[in-house]
Amino acid sequence: MGLAMFRELAADPAAGVRIAHGIEVSRGTPGADDTPPAWLTELDGYHPCQPAELPAGFTSGWRYSAPLVHMPTYLGYLQARFESADGKIETGTVSSLLETARDCGARAVVNCAGVGARHLVPDPAMTPVRGQVVVAANPGISEFFIGAGDESAELIYLFPHGDTVVLGGTEAVGDWNLEPVPAVADRILRDCAAVEPRLRAAQVLAHRVGLRPVRPTVRLEAEPASAAGDGPLILHNYGHGGGGVTLSWGCARDIAGLLAN
Ligand SMILES: Cc1cc2nc3c(=O)[nH]c(=O)nc-3n(C[C@H](O)[C@H](O)[C@H](O)COP(=O)(O)OP(=O)(O)OC[C@H]3O[C@@H](n4cnc5c(N)ncnc54)[C@H](O)[C@@H]3O)c2cc1C
Known part of the structure; x- marks a missing residue:
């Protein structure tokens, strides 16, 4: 249901949702983890990455198109929709x-x-699973990138939203700290610039932290x-x-x- 809803919302410029293209890659042994999850093959444009599409250090991945949500715009849209249906927020x-x-x-x-x-x-x-991101001025990136974390390296992602790009990420289990940690932001910027050299001189606009509400x-x-x-x-x-x-x-x-x- 979510996919159908977000595809519909992507037609409304006020909703903050667009269908974006990009790649999701991993560092696993080539061939060993090449089977995509079932939901991935339902997305438009799905196909395995060619070796030339993979940044250094990554061995396999998929290219696909998926709804990408600019959360500040989307939350404002939902609030307006709720209030226009006579909902009240306190x-x-x-x-x-x-x-x-x-x-x-x-x-x-x-x-x-x-x-x-x-x-x-x-x-x-x-359990909280803390996520820290850096919001930077977008140097011209149009595609998203997700590099899965594993025991050898941390999660890396870039989500472009027009003039800005959200850079991540972290997954710190049990960490309640809502304050951005400068050393973590530096690591995120370093990893993202290694994947996307246009981010080497990234102009940082903001730091954000959220807690994923994890339960079995x-x-x-x-x-x-x-x-x-x-x-x-x-x-x-x-x-x-x-x-x-x-x-x-x-x-x-x-x-x-x-x-x-
Ligand atoms: C860095 C990061 C990246 C993410 N990326 C994705 C993604 O790509 N795709 C995806 O689907 N999800 C993603 N998520 C997860 C997604 O944001 C969460 O699953 C979602 O926000 C959970 O929504 P929620 O409304 O249940 O909880 P929350 O968004 O945490 O909202 C809970 C609200 O309840 C309020 N609250 C709590 N206790 C009380 C209380 N006692 N009294 C009053 N108010 C209270 C809180 O202040 C908060 O406003 C990501 C999360 C993070 C942190």
Whole structure:
């Protein structure tokens, strides 16, 4: 469902979504990990990379086209769409889902607290996987690049968004630090410039950190006690790890189905 939705959104310039071309490469033994995941072959333009397309140090990969989302634009678009449907946004810290639902007189509350669910639910299965990125002025890059991390090297990616390019990345399990670490930013810039020499004199515009809300499985269900009782219905929708944007529309549809029952 997500792929169909993002393809549709790519037709709306306000949504911040476009279909981008690029490559995803790995350092594995040639031939040993050349089998693409099933979803990849559903994307337009999919084909294995030719050796000449691979930067130094990478041994195999795929070229494909996929929806690329500029998150600040997309979140603004979603907010406007929600408000035009008479949705109201209030911000604040929630310490109890049940009490919040009662205080608001709500029939139901949907918990989308991400890694915050670890303390809010509480759910000890939730783990932050920290990601740090550098936002730089785009020196003319039009294609995305994803170089998978492994035991020999870290994750490297470049996602161009018009005048800017997002450079990554990191996957630090259990790290709650929301502050950018300068040494990590330097490593990201060095690795990205090795893949794309036009980034050697990159003008850095911003540093960003996010926590991927990782859980062994996504939790998408009604709180059993609330489903059985007369009180507000508590629905959980968290634990999407590094795929929460991809999974968002499908999970939202499933939550809407639970609300309708
Ligand atoms: C560097 C990086 C790269 C990523 N790349 C991709 C990608 O390419 N594709 C993809 O699909 N996904 C990607 N992700 C993952 C994606 O961003 C997450 O899966 C997604 O944001 C999860 O959405 P969420 O709404 O469940 O949680 P979040 O986005 O974490 O939002 C949770 C919200 O709940 C709020 N909150 C938490 N606790 C409380 C509380 N007690 N009271 C009030 N508010 C609370 C938080 O402040 C936050 O605003 C990436 C993540 C990172 C960090």
